[in-house]
Amino acid sequence: MDSVDFVESEIAEDRIKAQRYFDGEVDIGEEEGRSKVVATKVRDTIRAIKPSLMRVFLSTDKPVEYVPRGPEDVQAAEQATEYMHYVFNEHNGYRVLNDAFHDALVKKSGIVKVYWDNYQEQETYDFENLNEMEYRVITMDDDVEVIESTKRVEMTIDEMGMEIESPYYDLKIARYKDVGKICIESVPPEEFFVDRNARSIDEAYAVSHRTEMRIGDLISMGYDYEDVKDLTGLQHSDTFSEVEEFERRGYEEDYSDEDIQDPSMRLVAVTEVYMKIDVTGSGIPTLQKVTLGGAAYKLLDYMACSHIPFAVFEVDPEPHTFYGRSVADLIINDQDASTAMLRGVLDNVALTNSPRIEILDGAVNIDDLLNNEIGGIIRVKQPGAIQPQAIPFVAGQTLTALQYLDMEIENKTGVTKASTGLSPDALQNVTAAAVNATVQAQAGQIEVMARNLAEGGMRKMFTLMLKVMHENVDEQQMMRVAGAEYVPVDPRSWNVTMDVTVNVGLGTGREEQKLAALMQAFQVQSQIMQAYGPGNGIVSLTQIRNTLADILALNGIRNSTRYFNPMNPQIEQQMMMQQQQAAQQQGQQADPQAQAYLQAEQMKAQAKAQTDMAKMQAQMQKDQFKLQLDAQKAAADDDRARDKMDQDLLISAAEILGKYGTAVDVERIKQMQAVPR
Numbered sequence: 001m002d003s004v005d006f007v008e009s010e011i012a013e014d015r016i017k018a019q020r021y022f023d024g025e026v027d028i029g030e031e032e033g034r035s036k037v038v039a040t041k042v043r044d045t046i047r048a049i050k051p052s053l054m055r056v057f058l059s060t061d062k063p064v065e066y067v068p069r070g071p072e073d074v075q076a077a078e079q080a081t082e083y084m085h086y087v088f089n090e091h092n093g094y095r096v097l098n099d100a101f102h103d104a105l106v107k108k109s110g111i112v113k114v115y116w117d118n119y120q121e122q123e124t125y126d127f128e129n130l131n132e133m134e135y136r137v138i139t140m141d142d143d144v145e146v147i148e149s150t151k152r153v154e155m156t157i158d159e160m161g162m163e164i165e166s167p168y169y170d171l172k173i174a175r176y177k178d179v180g181k182i183c184i185e186s187v188p189p190e191e192f193f194v195d196r197n198a199r200s201i202d203e204a205y206a207v208s209h210r211t212e213m214r215i216g217d218l219i220s221m222g223y224d225y226e227d228v229k230d231l232t233g234l235q236h237s238d239t240f241s242e243v244e245e246f247e248r249r250g251y252e253e254d255y256s257d258e259d260i261q262d263p264s265m266r267l268v269a270v271t272e273v274y275m276k277i278d279v280t281g282s283g284i285p286t287l288q289k290v291t292l293g294g295a296a297y298k299l300l301d302y303m304a305c306s307h308i309p310f311a312v313f314e315v316d317p318e319p320h321t322f323y324g325r326s327v328a329d330l331i332i333n334d335q336d337a338s339t340a341m342l343r344g345v346l347d348n349v350a351l352t353n354s355p356r357i358e359i360l361d362g363a364v365n366i367d368d369l370l371n372n373e374i375g376g377i378i379r380v381k382q383p384g385a386i387q388p389q390a391i392p393f394v395a396g397q398t399l400t401a402l403q404y405l406d407m408e409i410e411n412k413t414g415v416t417k418a419s420t421g422l423s424p425d426a427l428q429n430v431t432a433a434a435v436n437a438t439v440q441a442q443a444g445q446i447e448v449m450a451r452n453l454a455e456g457g458m459r460k461m462f463t464l465m466l467k468v469m470h471e472n473v474d475e476q477q478m479m480r481v482a483g484a485e486y487v488p489v490d491p492r493s494w495n496v497t498m499d500v501t502v503n504v505g506l507g508t509g510r511e512e513q514k515l516a517a518l519m520q521a522f523q524v525q526s527q528i529m530q531a532y533g534p535g536n537g538i539v540s541l542t543q544i545r546n547t548l549a550d551i552l553a554l555n556g557i558r559n560s561t562r563y564f565n566p567m568n569p570q571i572e573q574q575m576m577m578q579q580q581q582a583a584q585q586q587g588q589q590a591d592p593q594a595q596a597y598l599q600a601e602q603m604k605a606q607a608k609a610q611t612d613m614a615k616m617q618a619q620m621q622k623d624q625f626k627l628q629l630d631a632q633k634a635a636a637d638d639d640r641a642r643d644k645m646d647q648d649l650l651i652s653a654a655e656i657l658g659k660y661g662t663a664v665d666v667e668r669i670k671q672m673q674a675v676p677r
């Protein structure tokens with residue numbers, strides 16, 4: 001309840017206002033008879049940003065990759081990356097990201113929920129003319145529910161020739177099958193709540209998802225009808241959520257609970273709360289999923305869980321707090337100012353074209369004056385009875401102020417004509433490098449937004465997908481690789497502690513740069529393959545096939561198997577073995593002359609190799625002998641130098657004794673010289 005109070009009192013009003021301004025509304029007043037136009041700066045800016053963000057995230061097949069913890073996780077990480085993107089695209093990942101990005105741009109944060117849904121599939125079958133045995137075999141199955149059963153008795157002749165009664169059945173059954181699937185869905189912001197002290201999802205005291213469900217859905221989830229029949233909906237608890245939902249939808253529901261005749265179809269409030277609770281009294285709280293019903297939050301169920309299933313997308317997060325800023329928050333005031341100036345310009349133009357008129361009372365026919373027909377006659381009783389008021393045209397001067405406001409919005413959001421490629425004048429008569437530098441500099445704000453979305457929500461969402469699949473899948477899954485090939489994968493064997501890296505945002509380069517780098521890599525790969533063959537140890541056919549697929553993907557062609565067959569290390573190894581076998585068979589089938597020639601060439605090669613080896617050994621002996629001579633010469637030079645040093649020492653000692661009468665300890669000096677070094 002405290003979380004709901006916090007969000008509705010501190011956050012909801014800003015989100016409601018942002019939605020209103022996105023829809024083209026303002027809070028400044030209007031005058032009757034004056035312009036009511038609105039400068040939709042919030043909507044125009046956000047619509048300009050979204051295509052860039054969607055292109056950044058969806059222009060590559062793998063915007064997110066799992067990083068292995070050790071060598072044993074390398075293959076599992078590659079499999080997990082392929083499979084999770086397959087699952088993401090299968091669950092309409094484009095729509096999920098589009099909704100999350102829109103909420104983040106308009107309402108501070110976009111919320112994506114990743115969970116496992118267990119449900120029953122129902123299939124209906126009709127049978128006719130079943131005998132007693134067939135009827136029992138079909139209906140004795142626990143997963144079968146009999147919908148309709150009709151019995152009739154017919155007289156038949158048995159094997160003994162006696163007439164007996166034989167029952168026959170017409171049967172209609174429903175067969176139920178328990179299945180499960182991963183769900184990835186965007187949560188409306190007004191349904192998500194955190195406590196006021198939360199800094200992030202993982203550090204929050206309580207994280208809640210409050211929505212409306214039908215009583216029949218709760219019963220199918222296993223709750224008793226008596227426990228849920230008296231639950232109330234959100235409209236009985238507060239009105240703030242209704243206001244925010246109305247602003248999001250643009251219309252409100254026109255029916256109430258009294259209009260619903262089927263009690264199982266009545267909407268009631270259901271709240272999922274994720275928080276740590278010491279349910280065992282051990283003093284250590286554990287994460288629990290608590291299910292509450294109705295506006296009074298009646299406890300329906302609680303169970304232990306391993307993670308909080310929400311990923312938060314933000315474009316401008318605020319440090320040390322949960323809710324950051326949206327693009328709408330930055331430019332709401334600019335929409336008011338731009339609207340006021342735009343209305344003034346239009347009013348000035350209208351008054352200049354149709355100025356107010358000053359007339360002499362009683363001297364002008366009012367009906368003629370109010371008739372705006374071109375060429376119409378106005379009857380007056382005296383000349384000069386009609387005088388138009390002079391309205392100065394100041395709209396031209398106001399346009400400069402509007403341009404200034406547009407520049408302020410561009411500086412705040414980074415959305416400029418240059419960054420969107422729409423500048424007809426600013427980039428004229430400049431080099432291609434200067435144009436590219438200008439566009440990249442102007443796109444810096446959008447790239448920061450993309451990085452915030454990637455490192456926050458995108459990383460968390462794929463982490464949750466890995467955990468949900470690992471915990472709930474009970475059998476191998478089939479995954480389509482390269483558009484055509486199907487391979488089995490087992491999420492149960494993956495390491496859920498694998499890190500997640502994001503390949504979008506700052507520092508990843510533009511599509512043109514990626515394409516140029518891939519083309520250069522393909523040329524180098526081709527040269528290595530031609531020079532050293534398939535067993536070169538640097539480049540494989542699989543890697544060349546991946547390069548070609550990435551080149552086609554950057555050009556918008558996803559179905560690479562239409563142009564290149566699938567390739568993997570197993571297929572490559574089989575091809576090499578087949579080539580070796582073919583070479584051996586060809587060698588065995590060669591003619592005798594060719595074999596003799598090959599043997600002669602082999603003998604020549606062996607003789608040459610032996611000769612080269614002998615030359616190499618002789619050269620090595622020669623080099624070794626030279627090294628020995630050099631060592632002996634160095635030793636002789638050292639002895640000669642030591643002898644000269646001794647002689648010089650004796651001469652110097654004699655000179656000192658003769659000049660100064662001082663004796664030098666020659667023996668001590670020799671001992672010092674003889675010390676091994």
